[in-house]
Amino acid sequence: MGWTIQGPVTGVQGSMTNMTTTLHSLTNLDISDLWSLEAVGIRDPAEQTLKSTRDMEVIKAFEENVHINTEGRYEVCLPWRDVPRPQTNYDLAKKRLDSAMSRLKHLGKIDNYDKVFREWLQLNIIEVAPDQSIQGHYMAHHPVIKESSLTTKLRPVFDASAKDRNGISLNSCLEKGVNLLEKIPNLLINFRRSKIGVTADIAKAFLQISIVPEDRDYLRFLWWSTDDEGNRALVTYRHRRVVFGVTSSPFHLVATINHHLDNCTDNLKETAIKLKKSFYVDNCVTSLESEEELEKFIRESKDVMMNGVTCPTTIVPKMIIQKSWCRKLTWDEELPEELAKEFKKWRLTRAPIKECETSLHVFCDASKEAYSACIYLRSKLGEQVNLSLVLAKARVTPVKQITIPRLELIAATLASRLAVTAIESLAIANCSVYYWSDSSVVLTWIKGDGPWSVFVNNRVKEIKTMTSTTAWRHVPGHLNPADLPSRGVNPKGFLESRWWEGPSWLLLDEDSWPTTDFTVNSTAVEDERKKTGTVAMLIQEESILDRFTYFSSYIKIVRMICWMLRLKKKSVTRELTYDEFEYAENVLCYQAQRRLSGVLSNGVTSS
Structure with a gap:
């Protein structure tokens, strides 16, 4: 419109x-x-x-290719038309990037823009392209700023209409799918039909759907990456999820939602059919006659959209009901103790967060090969404690050799950044945050005042802006869950470790958490202290005697002094006299004595 x-x-x-x-x-x-x-x-x-x-052919092709990937997400292919595909347009993308950078620099928003891409990289929304050549199709992007927004004030917008040298764009090669505008009149009519109007949407809907790896090279874009030394390099990234701005993306979202609803369980079919008629892209618009219908619709709609996701959880109470039924228990009869404990344990895991005493625990660690960070949510309801893995990230260390303490500091920086993402996403009120590291050197840097080297100072400064120094604690290496991803492990060892369940000591009361007094490696700490020194300079006044070393004989030196004195007197006599020669010798002797004895005497020359 x-x-x-x-x-x-x-x-x-x-x-x-x-x-x-x-x-x-x-x-x-x-x-x-x-x-x-x-x-x-x-x-x-x-x-x-x-x-x-x-349209039916496009939908059929979609149904044949859509699947759930290893991340548990729906994964789709781009709906290609039977036309030549776009070629590389690297030069255009680079030129558009330079233009965007100029605007961002003028607005002072480069760091804000970069933060968006770093968060996307951490959340696996984008990835570094495995092939860093200029091949593949690139989407230009530019910032859109909306200061009035309460959530996203700045976001990148991608141009899938950018053409290659043959005038072919990505959008021109893709099917648009069903014309969604045709649904608007029907939605508005249904919205007006009943007494209570209902609207809802799916949060970050496009980013919930994955794109198959073989199509990602058509979703490339350029952005800058800054290494640990502050050097900036141009990097090719590519999208892993459906991109807002690609002509087929609305179809992908609608088709995925319909596919999900079509495969709904029979007991929720009625609500699934109503939802299917009510969605416009990611927005649900409908109406109901009564509050009872509304409550049922809200409850079942959530179940429908989560079904497949929540079945491992909802099966537990069903199993408990089955066990009680097999025991022929009546509705008012008390549950046996073992079934009651089983139900309470399940209830804790699904209790609303707001009812629990919660805390986030952020761990970091590093080895020569990799560094990592992981975050667990600890929720306590009564005497029951539950741990849930929230986020985790591991990266291989740079090719350039870096000391272990520096790698530990990089891991702490990664942990601080991940914590910001987790805190913003969970939005839990009154949630305490703890940061754990097994590096005494890093903890000394963070809690100390420095001054530190540029490398350490920059990262400590960033950590302090994102975290409270008092929240950092020491954990022994063998109790640090971030140790496993920093070293790596084979699949069998990973399953045996049950690492995702979190450290067992976090299930205990806070009094039983690690409170070890660590020994600081003073050498490693001081190696990164900013070097300061005092330079002493002895400035000695140059003597005229030093100038006379140019001459090779005593007579020449005396004659030069004669001419210098005559120049001072502005004498016009051509030949040097005996008196002038003798006086010049006296001046030379005086200067030599003055230099050797260091005694200053006033008025000798004038006398």
Whole structure:
């Protein structure tokens, strides 16, 4: 519909007038849409049949390829048309990046923009392209700033209409799928039909769906990466999830939602059908007659959208009910002790976070090969304690050799950044945060005042801006869960470790947590202290005698002094006299004595 300006207009003679203006961006607008009946869902029957046939082919291809990947996400292929695919447009993407950088620099938003990409990288929304050559198709991007937004004030927008040298863009090669505009009239009618209107949406819907690896090289883009020394390099990234701005993305989202709803369990089919009729992209718009219908719709809608996800959890109470039924227990009969304990344990794991005493525990560690960080949520309800893995990240160490203490500090920086993401995402009120490291050197750097070397100082400064120094604690290496991902482990060892369950000591009361007094490696700490020194300079006044070393004989030195004294007196006599020669010798002897004895005497020259 374009951008809309509306509101009261003052200055109009006679009265105040309300005006609404709709502005269309002509960049991506098909002008024929302004008068085409197809744009509003009214088509010639023959044309409609042809379009419907093509839509069915696209949907069929989608159903044949959609699957759930190893991350538990739906994964889809790009719906390619039968046309030549786009080639590399690296130069255009680089030029557009330079333009975006200039704007960001002018606005002072480069760090904010970079933070978005770093968060996406941590969340596996994007990845570094395995092949860093200029091959592949690139999407230009630019920042969109919305200061009024409560959540995302700055975000990158990608241009999938950017063309290669042959004039081919990614969008021109993809199927659009079903015309979603046709659903709007029906949605509005259904919204007005019943007494209670309902609207909802799916949070970050596009980013929930993964793209198959073989299509990701068509979703490349350029951005900068800064290494540990502060050097900046241009890096090729690529999207791992459905990209907002690609012409097929709305179809991908709708088709994935419909696929999910079509495979819903029978007991929730009625609600699933209603949801299917109510979705426009990621927005649900419908209406209901009563509050009872509303409560049922809300409850079952959540179950429908989570079904497949929550079945390992919901199966537990069903098993407990089955056991009680087998024992022929009546509805008012007390559960046996073992079943009651089993139910209480399950209830704790699904109790609302707000009812629990919660704390986040952030661990970090490093080895010569890798460094890592992991975060666990500890929730306590009564006497029951539960641990849940929230986030974890491991990275291989740089090729350039770095000392272990420095790698431990990099791991602490990674942990601090991950913690910011976890805290913002969970949004839990009154949640304590603890940071754990087994490096006494790093803890000394963080808690100390320095001054430290540039490398250490920059990272300590960042850590202190994101965390409280008093929240950092020492944990022995064998009790640090971040030790496992920093060293790596084979699949069998990983399963045996049950690492995702968290350290067992966190199940105990805080009084039983590690409180070891660590010994500081003073040498490692002091090696990174900023070096300061005092430079002493002895400045000695140059003597005229030093100038005379140029001459090779005593007579020449005396004669030069004679000429210098004559120049001072501005004498015009051509030949040197005996008296001048003798006086010059006295001056030379005086200067030599003065230099040797170090005694300053006033008035000798004048006398």
